[in-house]
Amino acid sequence: MSIYLVTGSNRGIGLEYCRQLKERGHDVIATCRSSSPELDALGVRVENGVDISSGSSVLNLKQKLGGLQIDVLIQNAGIAEFNSLSNLDPQSVVRQFEVNALSPLCFVHSFLGNLINGSKVVLMTSRMGSIDDNTSGGSYGYRMSKAALCMAGKSLSIDLSSNGISVAILHPGLVSTRMTGFTSNGITVKQSVNGLLARIDELNLQNSGTFWHSNGDILPW
Numbered sequence: 332m333s334i335y336l337v338t339g340s341n342r343g344i345g346l347e348y349c350r351q352l353k354e355r356g357h358d359v360i361a362t363c364r365s366s367s368p369e370l371d372a373l374g375v376r377v378e379n380g381v382d383i384s385s386g387s388s389v390l391n392l393k394q395k396l397g398g399l400q401i402d403v404l405i406q407n408a409g410i411a412e413f414n415s416l417s418n419l420d421p422q423s424v425v426r427q428f429e430v431n432a433l434s435p436l437c438f439v440h441s442f443l444g445n446l447i448n449g450s451k452v453v454l455m456t457s458r459m460g461s462i463d464d465n466t467s468g469g470s471y472g473y474r475m476s477k478a479a480l481c482m483a484g485k486s487l488s489i490d491l492s493s494n495g496i497s498v499a500i501l502h503p504g505l506v507s508t509r510m511t512g513f514t515s516n517g518i519t520v521k522q523s524v525n526g527l528l529a530r531i532d533e534l535n536l537q538n539s540g541t542f543w544h545s546n547g548d549i550l551p552w
């Protein structure tokens with residue numbers, strides 16, 4: 332049994348992470364801005380009022396957790412606002428950069444003291460953050476923010492290796508959630524999280540810093 336902390340856990344992929352981790356018998360700290368009936372029904376520890384882009388709410392969580400050991404920190408919270416070139420909104424680009432790239436890095440930094448030798452950090456990025464894989468353009472804020480998150484994850488994997496902490500940079504697949512308008516082309520959260528947990532299970536110091544699809548494919552930067 333391990334202790335997992337999941338951000339953005341009230342719905343979508345984060346909620347499914349909590350469900351499957353609880354089923355596996357782990358202790359789950361589910362953080363969210365505002366809980367949901369589905370999350371409350373899981374019977375995991377729910378920490379409400381955690382906005383990853385708010386320094387004071389992250390500090391508040393840090394004080395509540397104290398010296399609690401975290402075995403796996405899953406930074407899942409994120410936003411997607413699709414900006415086209417003809418509809419460029421700099422504020423939207425900055426907002427996505429703040430929530431999807433800067434805040435995850437600061438969140439991990441805030442909880443470094445709770446991680447131990449053997450702990451794992453998981454960053455939920457997107458293949459839309461892959462420069463090599465970009466064949467359709469657009470989505471400036473989302474693509475730029477997730478590319479920056481990939482870079483943060485790679486640096487973290489290097490900087491934390493001497494502490495015995497490994498880092499996974501994960502793409503969940505195209506998943507039917509509110510973020511994708513519950514697309515019928517996507518896989519289910521259950522399918523996605525099955526794969527994501529398999530990647531987290533196989534994460535170690537040797538493969539730390541890899542950019543994986545939930546299906547196990549290694550994605551190009």
Ligand SMILES: NC(=O)c1ccc[n+]([C@@H]2O[C@H](COP(=O)([O-])OP(=O)(O)OC[C@H]3O[C@@H](n4cnc5c(N)ncnc54)[C@H](OP(=O)(O)O)[C@@H]3O)[C@@H](O)[C@H]2O)c1
Binds near residue numbers: 410505506510
């Ligand atoms: N779905 C896909 O196909 C797909 C593909 C590639 C990558 N991803 C990534 O996977 C992750 C989960 O996506 P999803 O599909 O589950 O999206 P989702 O259903 O829209 O859920 C997003 C979650 O992030 C939370 N969140 C947003 N901003 C936050 C903030 N400032 N502080 C704390 N929580 C915040 C939301 O909380 P609220 O309810 O409070 O807004 C919600 O719990 C995201 O990082 C996303 O970029 C998803």
